[in-house]
Amino acid sequence: MGARWRFRNPGVAVAGTMSVWQGSAKVLPHSKALEEYLSSPNLSLGFDEKKEAIDDAKSPGRLHIIVLDSVDVDQVHQRLRAMEAKLRNFGAIEVVLVTPGSRAAVEPSYSHFSLRHGWREVTSSRDLGPAAPCLLEVEQLSEEFQLQRLPPVASTAELAHVFLGTPTKGSSMVVHACLACHSHMGLDPERNDWAVRLEGLLLDGMHELENAKLNPKVQGAEGRVYLHLTALADMDGSALFGLLEAFTREFAARHGALIQGLWVDEITIKVRLGSESAGCQGVLRFSITSGHEKYMKCTGMLEQVDPITGTPMKWQDLQTGQERAPVAADVALRAKRATARKAGSTYAPDFLGLLEAALVKAWGAGSLPKELLKASELALNVNGQLQELESRGTGAIGMLAWRLLLRTPEFPEGRSLVLIANDVTHQAGSFGVAEDHFFKKATEYARQRGLPRVYIACNSGARVGLVEEIMPKLRVHWNDAADPSKGFQYLYLTEADYKSLPSGAVIGKLVPGVGYALDAVVGQGLSSIQGGIGVENLQGSGSIAGETSRAYQDIFTLSYVTGRSVGIGAYLNRLGQRVIQSVDGPLVLTGYGALNKLLGKSVYFSQDQLGGPQIMVPNGITHQLVQNDQEGAEAILKWLSFVPRDTWSLPQSISSTDPLDRSVEFRPTKQPYDPRHMLAGTTTGNGKWLSGFFDRGSFVEYMAGWGRSVVVGRARLGGIPMGVIAVETRNVERRIPADPGNPESREIVEPQAGQVWFPDSAYKTATAIRDFNVGENLPLMIFANWRGFSGGTRDMYGEVLKFGAQIVDALVDYKQPVFIYIPPEGELRGGSWVVVDPAINPDVMEMYADQDSRGGILEPAGIVEVKFRSKQRVEMMHRLDDKLQQLDAQMKTSPAPEQLQQEIHRREEMLQPLYTQVACEFADLHDRAGRMKAVGAVRESLQWSQSRGYFYWRLKRRLLEDRMVKDLQAADDRLSRADARQLLSVASDVPDADAVERLQKTSMNQQIRQVHAQAVRRKFCQAYEDLEAAGEVTGLRRSLLRCLLPRTGAAPGVRDDVGEAKVVQREVRGAYPGLLGKEVPHKK
Structure with a gap:
């Protein structure tokens, strides 16, 4: 039994007959029949008539041998080597052996043999279908990694395989999820159904990685997703790139947490370009990679494949048209990312990408600005001052900082902030002298400009160390050299070792015949103390603690704790007050190992016991808890949405889709509620x-x-x-x-x-x-x-x-x-x-x-016990109750008052609960809103359902009035708030909505200039009086000042000399911030 056909490998252009393969299949019952078939002198492969040589073959061939029994693969290799001449003569360059799987009713087993590999089995393609190695680029992966197949989970893709790759040249392992889809996607800018299907395929790849991570040896591996869409896309390459770029931007925003959790640094989507009528005209290779330049950067290349094998051969940059190769993963960068991930965090520069993905999510379905995030790295220049660089995390110390411009829904034109982050890949993110100095400079930079400062904390506290150069030279002077258990007297250096060290490296005294007994180890002049090893680092910690405390008072400060934050790192978060904590980011003062040594036994088993969320959330240190770094970036942006552009501005208002005049439908009740x-x-x-x-x-x-x-x-x-x-x-x-x-x-x-x-x-x-x-x-x-x-x-x-x-x-x-x-x-x-x-x-x-609210000193029941006692309630009963009044009248004439008295007592006891309620109701009438307003305790009594609209207009008015008052006070610092309010053009009894309309139409510029001019005249006159009192106004100086006085107002005692003068109002640029913009910021 057999079959024959012709085919092309995916991605091979239609032009050229050499791209057409011949395929044939032969079904054999058992291994003996296979041996007979391969050794037959009249071997027939089912291809066209024989060719002169394989190099001249116009249609290379692939032979499929299907054996219904188990086969020794090594023997097949030997047989193929023996008949290589025949195979070449027939144009066969690949043989696929198909045998039953290891278990019945399961997919068959595939073994691939190739002329290029000397007819050895291509182990990287074992158990892959005939077309799978080419579709999934398995051979290219095998050149970089030693591949091990992992079992895939159910996938909507027609073809899905997972490989664990161990790199041939160091670096960390990578787990690859490779998928192929043959269904037509219907890529069209006018439709969106293709995006849903493409998202599902990529999520299939993510779930494959997630399933693979359950394997213990895969847990520390990076992740990559490769998707090959074999159906033709009838689109221009540039247009398709733009479509995929917009899609992946939203995909990364929606599934950023999953991408981060699986350590995915590369996603590749390969699409064949062309139409059914014209055939394949080319291949677009669309990649999303995280490199030095940008996190999750999109690149597009037109790919040319080998016309015979179908493997990628050349690439052309879609934008520049220049020939280039796919960007190879930077080994050093991958190592840094791996280090950060093992610490439970994200490589610090990658947070810029997380913030950008969070920005995409914040904008939602609306149109996105062209550039959501612009980052300028802050670095110290030769003068020790910060300067902005167009780079991403290239610093040589364990601290990084950027000035970011974020285009958010609240600030579409952009808002600036300073982002500071520990680089946990540099000496575990510890704080040395250089890190402390840089952190302080970056915080000062933000404080001087009034910008929000966000700190991403992942560190190990102050850096500790010893002078390593002295360790191999160290000597011990024992009390008894023959018995060290008797202890030692001191540590010392020989004279030769002492003199070999730089001056000041140690402090010691000469002991004749021994050497120099050490009093202190300084390390001056030695390289191992560079960056600090002890108290110098604590000095730096003190300086940044003080700077962070000042920053909280002056600007918006926010900290995000990821990985871990120890010692001074924990204090910096608290000193900045506002803290977002990742569930895997404990804040501790001392590691649990050190505490166990202090206690002399193993008591603590993790940092979470000391500073995890279960500690820091209930004690109020942590303001918000997130599950991962992507959620952390989103939480940072959400918090910033309530924060003003700078410390002198008010928070930004946005248009609300919730009607202002709607009723508040949820109504609080007397019963407990949320x-x-x-x-x-x-x-x-x-x-x-x-x-x-x-x-x-x-x-x-x-x-x-x-x-x-x-x-x-x-x-x-x-x-x-x-x-x-x-x-x-x-x-x-x-x-x-x-x-x-x-x-x-x-x-x-x-x-x-x-x-x-x-x-x-x-x-x-x-x-x-x-x-x-x-x-x-x-x-x-x-x-x-x-x-x-x-x-x-x-x-x-x-x-x-x-x-x-x-x-x-x-x-x-x-x-x-x-x-x-x-x-x-x-x-x-x-x-x-x-x-x-x-x-x-x-x-x-x-x-x-x-x-329907209440206000008072005591609750009614409490005040009744004090101010409306039982005796007074009884008097009210006798005044109001007809029965008691009758009994009281009978008491006056009754010959047996004792019996009446008992009856009166019983009546009083019966009425006591009722009159207690009456007394409480009376006391409650004193606590109601009517009385609160009448005595001036509250400004107004409101109806809950309409309170939303009332407070909106009241708030709007107050903000407008306060802004104008501050502008007036900025023009004259001696102007009181009450006096400034009197200068406003709207009376206090005008309804708030009307007042807002008037205030928005009112310009205070002229009035502010007048107030400023009056303040200048007053200050000049006061200065004249002070100088004159000090005896400094004499001679020519007096004449000069008197010439200036008419322009600003004469000082007392000199008006008769200079006469009445007209006041000339002069505009003083920068005198008041509200009029002239942001040149001179308000001081709070």
């Missing part, structure tokens, strides 16, 4: 959406695991960013874990009631207020629903009083509008009212109460 529903909205059990106070989808909670009786976060109201604080009404628990270092310790579970401030939640509130104010410049919304502070022994000892006072401290320093709103069914009482009362900072704070 306050997040009040803020963000929720979906009911039947699928109905109930809107919350803020714009839908804008609320992001932070510090969720700490101080859980308070909820804090950031959100948008009508597109305006705000900080928000709300109150948990449900009971929660605080858990304190047991300490493995103390066998007697146990986990402690502390219940915490809702609507109460405890030490941790009070501290959380104060922390959130400071963060919103410093660097973020966010208006603040507090939904105040507290019954008071927890004042028990435990919580008083836990410093609830201290943390409650810090809330006041934070509000005193607040610079942006603060709205305190008691929500419906909410209450604000006692000390909790005191710490948020607008009198703390009347310039920025305003308080509002819902019509």
